[in-house]
Amino acid sequence: MVCLIREDKMVYRTELLDLRNDFVFKSFFIRANHLLIDFLNTILDFTIVKADLIDSNLELMHSDDKFSMMDLKVETEKGERINIEMQLQSHEAFPERMLMYWAKMYATQDNKGKSYKKLNRAIQIIVTDFKLLPKPNYYSKFQIIDSEDGTVFSEHLELYVLELPKLNVSQLKQINKLEKWLLFLKADQKTKEALAMESSVMKEAWDEIERLSQDPKTVEIALSREFFLRDQLQREEDALNKGHKLGKEEGREEGREEAKVEVILSLYGSGISVQKIAEATTFSIEKVEKIIENKFK
Template sequence: MKELLDPRNDFVFKRIFGSEDNRDVLLAFLNCVLAAGEGPLLTEVEVQNPYTDKDSPSDKQSIFDIWAKASDGSLIDVEMQLFNKYDIEKRTLYYWSKRYSSQLQEGQSYKELNRCITINLLNFSIIPNDLYHNVFHLRERSSGIILCNDIEVHIMEFSKLNHCAMPAGSGLLNWLLFLKNDDSYDWEALRLNEPKLDKAMDTLQFLSQDKEARILYEQRQKYLHDQASMLDWAIDNGLKKGLEQGLVQGLEQGLEQGLEQGLEQGLEQGIKKGIEKGLEQGRLEGQYKKAAEIAGNMLELGIDMATIVKASGLSHAEVEDIRIKRKL
């Protein structure tokens, strides 16, 4: 038997949980997640963007999140993230708000709004605690009273599963250990704990044996690794290059201005002030060039404008000018 594909790959994850044939698998998984929340469990779920053969693993426009709607009207977004795209907390709230506000048509009442649930499965850690599953609501600080049940955010981090013992019964941990794809856990025991996992495991085994699915999986893995590497390169090299160029240019300008002042105030004092001014100007120019380089690379990655403005510190107009100059 060929090596199993990694179910944390968002392409594979959507094939398992986001296909019409596996709606029962998605429903069972979601109810295990929501059992830790404050709202009711689901009785039926509809996948609003099911996987199709048109989903290209290397196309940045392809959406490998799972958008679902429950029979009670709840909207659910499930997203798998192998690599840290940074500012994921704000990104999560931004996409939650877009999903929530998109429910209302012109003339409809606010009471028509249903709860929106965001579920993030992360292959890295962002929450400073030891819990592998964190649930967030909008609640009053002192009394704990929930203002509204419409917002619910689940963050699950695979990196915190390393010391988890094999579960003795049903529950979310069985699903997460399956997704973590760790050989140290007994699949048969997980199947017994969660019967619907049997179908999920069969789907993964089928995909792992399918030649076309494996090719698409490898394309997606390459795309995800390339995207993460480009983002890291943009940040690291943008900072280094900006500082180097800014310092050299700033020193040259500062020395020139300092020598001119030195003719009037004394060579020693002029050079001192010139260097200080040059260093400051160099820092400012270096910071701008660093930010512009990062913004340009993030635009090439297809990252949204709001995230780029926040990450780079540039204005919307400055980022737009960079986009035009790079013809993106």
């Protein structure tokens, strides 16, 4: 997890912010909606012309608001809803997390009692800086299909996973538009500049990340977000190590249960939400809430 991509200062006057930082990723596409539309059109198998922000959580977070949601929720000209995220850290329940986010996005269309026919397609897109799926290709699209003949049950559910570590590029002139975008997200400054020379869209992207990287407030928040994510990861690792140690020492079901309780309390004390704790454990949200309530009542 790197916030700034550092290059020779004799060549580059500006240190570019890293687009794999979720705050930078979000800020970049909020400020450049036309680039967001271009990026989405390289991923989807249909073309969109609008991508309007639809969630109040899309406001750029303040430096002390470290729990702001860093995903982008947009609505197309046809009413399709798309959620886009940059993710740096994985966990065992990541696929289930994706399904939960998709389900909530789809269900929130029905806040006015719409008929089923008026519901629109909901699409979840995850860009990961880690390997998630047991396959070599960086691009994956999931739908509900018949396992016998591949018939699509409904086009309303689409999940996309784009795994940056699996992107293998040797020649810039031989890559497609999506590969150019993904490489731009993960590459160093020299490669970004080379991409900018190959494409007018990438030149606009280069200009935008340069502008963003020269804004002191954006740099400050990006660094704050970086340190927060690092600290959170360390706290989670410490809590899990403590839990494993307790479980090993007890060697019984009681010990394993106590270990999980310790992990839950430690994660909660670190500011992790109840929902995220439940997603990362085998406990229900209700049980997690009860454990926390018993501890602090």
